[in-house]
Amino acid sequence: MNHSHSALNRALLLTLPMLALPVVTSAQNLPESAICSAVAELPAVTVTADKTERPLEKVAASVAVIDGLELEQSQVTGMEQLEGRIPGLSFQPFGQAGLNAPVMRGLTANFNTFSTSTLLLVDSVPVHTAQGFEDAMLDVDRIEVLRGPQSTLYGRNAEAGVIAIHSLPMDNTPRARVSADIGSRNKRGLRFSLSRPLVEDTLYVSISGSWLKQDGFITNTYTGGKADDRERGNLKLGLRWTPSAATDAVLRYARQDYDDGAALWGAPAAAREHIASGTNSWNRSKGQSLALDASHAFSSGLRLRSITAWSDFTDDIQQDTDFMPADITHIRRDHRLRMFSQEFRLEGQLGAADWLAGVYADHNDTDLHNVGRRMMRVEDLRADQKSRTLAVFTHWNLPFSDAWSLSAGARLERSKIEIAPQGTARKDLDWTHFSPKLALQYQFSPEHQWYVSASRGIRTGGFNALSAASDYAAFEPEKKLVLRNRL
Incomplete structure (x- = not known):
């Protein structure tokens, strides 16, 4: 399985330059104004850090945002995988699935206290304990991580910050996604x-x-x-x-x-x-x-x-x-x-x-x-x-x-x-x-x-x-x- 994946990756790497070549050649023949207008602007990032929708750059707080597409492309399927992506955030290692004691900027709490120093919100459901401090990152729109005390709006156990997970909104646009995972030690997985x-x-x-x-x-x-x-x-x-x-x-x-x-x-x-x-x-x-x-x-x-x-x-x-x-x-x-x-x-x-x-x-x-x-x-x-x-x-x-x-x-x-x-x-x-x-x-x-x-x-x-x-x-x-x- 690993050899086939390596061969596929090499084939894709060899093919990508050839796929990009016609695009580059065409762009060279376009006037500069047309090229500039063709460049898509990044959409504005809107967050609800203060419980009101507001552009990220207008929020007077330390907020990190991870887009759902980035989570999917990085194959993030659990809370522990946010380590390294959010500065100042880590988790105490327990080796038990479904139990995560967050450490935000050095502040944490023993899981036997049945409280955390960082609040988790999953689609408005608060989690105040290390037990159940987990999410499979399914159909996520974005994750907002607020670093620093947030008890004014979020109450107890937001001493060090808040991790808020927002699912994609349901609207008139239909969407469907299926992926499978096969790996070592007879690993089988399915997400949809x-x-x-x-x-x-x-x-x-x-x-x-x-x-x-x-x-x-x-x-x-x-x-x-x-x-x-x-x-x-x-x-x-x-x-x-x-x-x-x-x-x-x-x-x-x-x-x-x-x-x-x-x-x-x-x-x-x-x-x-x-x-x-x-x-x-x-x-x-x-x-x-x-x-x-x-x-x-x-x-x-x-x-x-x-x-x-x-x-x-x-x-x-x-x-x-x-x-x-x-x-x-x-x-x-x-x-x-x-x-x-x-x-x-x-x-x-x-x-x-x-x-x-x-x-x-x-x-x-x-x-x-x-x-x-x-x-x-x-x-x-x-x-x-x-x-x-x-x-x-x-x-x-x-x-x-x-x-x-x-x-x-x-x-x-x-x-x-x-x-x-x-x-x-x-x-x-x-x-x-x-x-x-x-x-x-x-x-x-x-x-x-x-x-x-x-x-x-x-x-x-x-x-x-x-x-x-x-x-x-x-x-x-x-x-x-x-x-x-x-x-």
Whole structure:
């Protein structure tokens, strides 16, 4: 298979110059004005970093954008592959699919805290934990990465930044795409996407999915087989309804399933590709989400938007940790994390200024079950953890002139978390956070700007839910204030 790919690549490389030659020859015979007019201008990049559609160069924030076409051409199919493409972004290595703890500009959080310092938004569905911090990059329009504190608009766990994944819009343009992947270790994969109107100008539908299966590379010398086979599937469904030019409603459902063998860990005293494990290891995690994003524009110029999101992720793994034939030490997790969130916001203009104001609430319900075996001792921890958040926020963009503008915003957020460990008294804590933001911007050319900003980020506090030895000790929220000057 590799030899055939190399031959094909060489043939394409030899053919491309011949295909380009007639184009170059024709261009040489054209007048300069015709050549200039034939050069296509790059389309303007529009982002929603401040929850309002705005050209990238007019946003007073550090925003990196990756186009969906670039993701497809680079064969990016997971979050970890964003490393190296986004400066300052990396992920803690765990070797477990579906679990990614982001590190943004050095800020991160232990995955056992069930919170992250960087917020993930997938089509308006918030992900606040390392568990479920993943996406298969199906039918993506763009990824916006906001670096630096973003809690004013995005609330808790946007202490270091936000990663927002936007799917391609459903409209009157039908599209279809299918690709297959074959590789070493019996790798087989399939990706597809389809979108089309059911009723032109009114009702649209989309479906996309992926499936991947591959044999492992870690040999279990005790059982004689591979320990880390991989199989996973992803599905996304979309439905859009536009009954009028003023009303738009988008319903999206997403699902991810993992059926993997052992995590990609190596034995401490042996080569990584060989273990001798008598304890079965697996990752059978799964997740699903549902989001309804609806908006209506009133004749007065105001726009009301409602975003309702629900997610459910099960972190189901067992992993040998000594890689010995006898079951001496292993870990077992069976966590279920459920979240419901609701946001309402009103957008409008006041003279030359545009503004938005909103209210946000969410409820998290987490069932925790963690088993740790060490020699003859087995620690079996069970706990229920719940949290609630309520916030009000606003954001304004105030132009002083054609070149100078000011962005200002504030968020007041109330969070409460409680834990009920099995056999131990219930505990609860609550906090109130104020997250302001102020940015002064000077647009000295259409494509370039200078800005100075001050913003505050918050990562919520909680309990050490997996440590009975510490009596489930609490940890306080993290707060980060950043002053930034950028040209």
